[in-house]
Amino acid sequence: MYTALTIAGSDSSGGAGIQADIKTMTANGVYAMSAITALTAQNTTGVTSIMEATPQFLAEELDCIFTDIYPDAIKTGMVSSSELIEVIADKLTGYQAKNIVVDPVMVATSGARLISEDAISTLKSKLLPLAKVITPNIPEAEVLSEMQIKSEADMEKAAEIICNRLGCSVLLKGGHQLNDANDLLWQKNEQATWFMGKRIDNPNTHGTGCTLSSAIASNLAKGYDLKTSVKYAKNYISGALAAGLNLGKGSGPMNHAFAIKGEYIDE
Numbered sequence: 652m653y654t655a656l657t658i659a660g661s662d663s664s665g666g667a668g669i670q671a672d673i674k675t676m677t678a679n680g681v682y683a684m685s686a687i688t689a690l691t692a693q694n695t696t697g698v699t700s701i702m703e704a705t706p707q708f709l710a711e712e713l714d715c716i717f718t719d720i721y722p723d724a725i726k727t728g729m730v731s732s733s734e735l736i737e738v739i740a741d742k743l744t745g746y747q748a749k750n751i752v753v754d755p756v757m758v759a760t761s762g763a764r765l766i767s768e769d770a771i772s773t774l775k776s777k778l779l780p781l782a783k784v785i786t787p788n789i790p791e792a793e794v795l796s797e798m799q800i801k802s803e804a805d806m807e808k809a810a811e812i813i814c815n816r817l818g819c820s821v822l823l824k825g826g827h828q829l830n831d832a833n834d835l836l837w838q839k840n841e842q843a844t845w846f847m848g849k850r851i852d853n854p855n856t857h858g859t860g861c862t863l864s865s866a867i868a869s870n871l872a873k874g875y876d877l878k879t880s881v882k883y884a885k886n887y888i889s890g891a892l893a894a895g896l897n898l899g900k901g902s903g904p905m906n907h908a909f910a911i912k913g914e915y916i917d918e
């Protein structure tokens with residue numbers, strides 16, 4: 652069985668973070684493991700408290716995983732401090748991890764900040780360069796490219812800047828910021844590939860970023876190339892959103908049980 656690891660924060664409401672990642676990996680037919688970077692007390696309306704793992708504990712979680720069940724792909728999500736980012740970068744390098752997908756989570760949909768200001772520079776210098784692909788949304792790509800993004804042409808410019816600076820491929824998500832849910836994959840040698848998505852009229856988008864990056868990691872674990880992995884992951888997220896679950900008082904979670912399995916759809 653193919654295996655995947657999520658290194659991320661726990662969301663007590665089950666819509667984002669570790670919980671979304673494990674649901675996604677399982678639904679995509681991959682064995683899921685987790686190294687938890689922080690506990691969050693949160694629900695669909697917001698985050699009320701965060702308790703970080705210590706760097707030593709995170710290091711032990713990663714040692715336990717890599718020395719026993721070696722992951723075929725890894726996804727990282729919320730990592731709030733420089734010290735934790737350094738542990739992850741050291742361990743991924745030391746264990747020669749492959750197929751790393753980094754979701755540079757900065758702010759939750761509900762507005763809560765999930766990374767400290769000084770950790771952003773550590774993320775850029777230590778973790779992002781290890782990734783096969785990074786998956787920023789528009790506000791995160793604005794921080795990483797240091798430019799404003801107002802159009803699809805701006806998305807291409809920003810993705811190129813980020814790719815040149817960090818040396819990794821960039822999947823820039825159109826998501827909820829622009830009119831269409833079109834995502835741009837920028838690879839060093841191939842430049843722009845667009846993944847067109849129909850905007851689904853569903854305000855319940857809690858955990859979309861976590862779900863997409865975990866679906867990509869699952870597909871990479873199974874041996875698909877990056878473009879195919881993104882294509883199937885986009886199908887998966889569209890299915891999970893279209894299933895139209897409506898739970899909680901805020902921006903609710905998606906329905907993984909009714910997400911159509913990416914492999915079975917070709918367009």
Ligand SMILES: Nc1ncnc2c1ncn2[C@@H]1O[C@H](COP(=O)(O)OP(=O)(O)OP(=O)(O)O)[C@@H](O)[C@H]1O
Nearest residue numbers: 760788824825826827832850851858859860861863
């Ligand atoms: N309403 C929508 N209809 C269709 N696809 C959507 C919609 N909203 C988001 N998506 C898709 O979901 C994926 C995640 O994108 P999004 O921009 O929401 O990420 P994010 O902001 O990082 O998510 P998160 O809410 O977890 O922070 C992308 O493939 C995006 O195109």
Ligand SMILES: Cc1ncc(COP(=O)(O)O)c(N)n1
Nearest residue numbers: 660667668729759760857858
């Ligand atoms: C533990 C954790 N990780 C990531 C997110 C981002 O997801 P979203 O932007 O959908 O709230 C979150 N809210 N919580």
